[in-house]
Amino acid sequence: MMNDTKKDLKNRINHIEDVLASVAAGDMEARINSEIEDDLSGIEAAIDLLIEDLTDELKKREVMQREVEDKLAKIQEQQKTILQQQQDLLELSSPVSKVWDNVLILPVIGTLDSQRTQVMMENLLEKIVETGCTVAILDITGVPTVDTQVANHLLKTVTSARLLGAECIISGISPAIAQTIVHLGIDLSSIRTKATLQDAMIFAMKQNKRSEDSRPHSRFADADEKNE
Amino acid sequence: MFEQTTDKNWSLLDKQVLETEYDIVRIRQLIRSHAKGIQMGIVDQTRITTAVSELLRNMYNYANGGEVQIETGPVEGKMALIITCSDHGPGIENLEMAMSDGYTTGMGLGYGLPGAKRLVDKFEIETQKDKGTTVRLIKWR
Structure with missing residues (x-):
C-alpha cells in the first residue's frame, strides 16, 4: 500500500519534471493537468498557471517584437528618403x-x-x-x-x-x-x-x-x- | 563645475544631443528661436547663434558630438541666456593656445574659440584630457 503511494508520487513528480522539460524546450502546450486532490496538487496547479502566464508573455513579446521590427523598417525607409532628399537639395541649392x-x-x-x-x-x-x-x-x-x-x-x-x-x-x-x-x-x-x-x-x-x-x-x- | 555662476533659479528651456552635422543646424535654429523668445535683438540673436555654432562645430569635429543645455535666468542680477555645451572628447591639450587667434589643430581658420568668446558676455571653459570639455556661454538680454 505504502509502496504504491510512493510509486504514484514518484510518477507524478516525474510527470512534473517532464512537463517542465517540455516547456523549457519550447513546447508551450504541455500542462500537468493533475486529477488527484492532495498536498501536491496546489503546486501542480501553480506550475500550470505559471506556464499559462509564460505563454501569454511570450506571445506579447512576439507581437511587440514584430511591431518594433515594423517601426524600424519604417524608420529605415524614412531615413533613405531623407538622404535622397538631402542629395536632391544639394543639387538644387547651388544653381549658378x-x-x-x-x-x-x-x-x-x-x-x-x-x-x-x-x-x-x-x-x-x-x-x-x-x-x-x-x-x-x-x-x-x-x-x-x-x-x-x-x-x-x-x-x-x-x-x-x-x-x-x-x-x-x-x-x-x-x-x-x-x-x-x-x-x-x-x-x-x-x-x-x-x-x-x-x-x-x-x-x-x-x-x-x-x-x-x-x-x-x-x-x-x-x-x-x-x-x- | 562652474561653481561661480551656476544658479538654482535658472530655468531649463531645452536640452539637445549633437550627433550629426545636421544637428548643428537644428540646434542653432533652436538657439535663435529661444534668443528671440526672451526678446533679444537681432544682432544679439546672431551673435549667440554664431558663438554656439562655433562650439557645436568643435564638438562635432573633435569630440564626436555632445550635449547642449539651454537655460535662462539671472546672472549677476541681469537676465541672461545661458548655453552649456559639453562633450566627452579628448579635451583641449593646450587651452591657452586654443583660446588665441589663428591657432588651429585642424583645417579651420583658428578663430572659433576666441571668436565665440568675443561674441558673448561671459565665457567659461573647463577641459580635462581624455575626459572632455564643457563650455558655458552667457549672453545678457
Whole structure:
C-alpha cells in the first residue's frame, strides 16, 4: 500500500519534471493537468498557471517584437528618403547662372556645410571655365549664420575662382552678420563685398564696361579709386 | 563645475544631443528661436547663434558630438541666456593656445574659440584630457 503511494508520487513528480522539460524546450502546450486532490496538487496547479502566464508573455513579446521590427523598417525607409532628399537639395541649392555678359550669379540659401560648399564650389568653378566669365557674385542674403567655417569656405571658393581668372563679389551681408564677422575676428578684406545684390550687379557691370574700354588695366583699379 | 555662476533659479528651456552635422543646424535654429523668445535683438540673436555654432562645430569635429543645455535666468542680477555645451572628447591639450587667434589643430581658420568668446558676455571653459570639455556661454538680454 505504502509502496504504491510512493510509486504514484514518484510518477507524478516525474510527470512534473517532464512537463517542465517540455516547456523549457519550447513546447508551450504541455500542462500537468493533475486529477488527484492532495498536498501536491496546489503546486501542480501553480506550475500550470505559471506556464499559462509564460505563454501569454511570450506571445506579447512576439507581437511587440514584430511591431518594433515594423517601426524600424519604417524608420529605415524614412531615413533613405531623407538622404535622397538631402542629395536632391544639394543639387538644387547651388544653381549658378549667367545673368549678364561676363557676370555669373550664385545665390546661396540656407546652411553652408562642408558637403554643400564642395558642390557649390565645383559648380561655380565649372561654370567659370565653361562661360569664360570673369566676375562671379556670391549672394549670401539667404544664409542666416556665418561662422568661421562658412567664412573659411567662402574664402576658399573666392581663392580658387581667382586662380581661374574670375573675381568674386560677395553680396547680401546683413548688418548683424557684419558685426558678428568682425567680432569673430575673421579677415574678409581680401574679398570684395557689397551690401546688396543690386550694388554687386551695378559694380560688376561697371567693371565689365571698363575692361572692354581698356583691356590692359587691372579690372578693379579704376573702381577702387572711385570708391575711396 | 562652474561653481561661480551656476544658479538654482535658472530655468531649463531645452536640452539637445549633437550627433550629426545636421544637428548643428537644428540646434542653432533652436538657439535663435529661444534668443528671440526672451526678446533679444537681432544682432544679439546672431551673435549667440554664431558663438554656439562655433562650439557645436568643435564638438562635432573633435569630440564626436555632445550635449547642449539651454537655460535662462539671472546672472549677476541681469537676465541672461545661458548655453552649456559639453562633450566627452579628448579635451583641449593646450587651452591657452586654443583660446588665441589663428591657432588651429585642424583645417579651420583658428578663430572659433576666441571668436565665440568675443561674441558673448561671459565665457567659461573647463577641459580635462581624455575626459572632455564643457563650455558655458552667457549672453545678457
